[in-house]
Amino acid sequence: MPQPPAPTRDASRKIHRPPGVGRARRAVLAASRPEPWRRGPVPTALALLLGLLMLAHAQIPNRPWNLGSLVETFLPWLGLGIPVLLAGSLWRRSASAVVALLLPLVVWTCLFGGLLVDKSHPDADLTVATHNVGAANPDPVGTARALAAFGADLLALEELTPQTTDTYRKELGSTYPHHAVLGTVGLWSKLPLSDTQPIDIMNYGPLKTSLPPDRNSLETRALRTTVTTENGTLTVFVAHLGSVRLTPKSGFWTGSRNIGVEALGKAIAAEQNDRVILLGDLNGTTDDRALAPITSQMRPAQKTAGQGFGFTWPAAFPVVRADEILTRTLTLTTSRTLPATPSDHLPIAATITW
Secondary structure: OOOOOOOOOOHHHOOOOOOOHHHHHHHHHHHHOOOOOOOOHHHHHHHHHHHHHHHOHHHOOOOOOOHHHHHHHOHHHHHHHHHHHHHHHHHHOOHHHHHHOHHHHHHHHHHHHHHHOOOOOOOOOEEEEEEEOOOOOOOHHHHHHHHHHHOOOEEEEEOOOOOOHHHHHHHHOOOOOEEEEEOOEEEEEOOOEEEEEEOOOOOOHHHHHHOOOOOOOOOOOEEEEEEEEOOEEEEEEEEEOOOOEEEOOOEEEOHHHHHHHHHHHHHHHHOOOOOEEEEEEOOOOOOOHHHHHHHOOOEEHHHHHOOOOOOOEOOOOOOEOOEEEEEEOOEEEEEEEOOOOOOOOOOEEEEEEO
């Protein structure tokens, strides 16, 4: 049976568009897609805001909620916003956002780029170490033996308890013939110690009225002692400043710590010996403006002679440099963290030359 003929296309039915309609349609579509310099206004604004935040961190007010100190405590971590915003800028194909990221990148590099460079050199006349051993440390014997094996000339310990102090005395005694313990802090030394005195950093002057009741407020948490070396005397301060808290009601509460900073800064300023070392748990970072009474007089070891940020707390995943070694007039040559102990802080050490 014959098949019907296939339908043929009727040329007369072809749609004819007026000249220029295609070009107009393409122009409308192009206009609806912004150029690379016009894309991504949000990541561009966020990049500029991040850069300004790091650049002007000192201008952030501390009221309310102690916001300025909180930002400065975690200031290095603001750099993590740079790769996040870079990914968003590339996804949006925004040239303006990529260029805007140069601001936070340059600011972060100026603030912290020097920490990535190894500033250590081999000269060393004295090795010092400090460790918050932790009141809840389950193995003080192992902690003491690990610290003794490191062999620092001066070893400061914080957060000692009546139950563990004798353990540290016993385990460290063979390595360190001299020691001084007052309250919750102590210094073990291979060199003679003298003129050890407590420093009241928990009930200081006019600020003490702002300190809420604290079971540790009457404990000695700082001491000053004199170390006799073959190159002369050296004044050493050991301190464990008050705790800080982050609460929904008061924000970043630092009242106890700030009282201690004022008291310790006054004691250091009054010290007549030019050679001064401060070892301890500051419960804050040297970037925090609240520590200026101390940091304006002394140089932090990690920024002077270390490499990297040297974060010490919490030991499982350190995010802040809560523990510090600072000096006045002495030359720091190395600074580093030591292997973890059962404490929630990492120990740190530094070498010093006359």
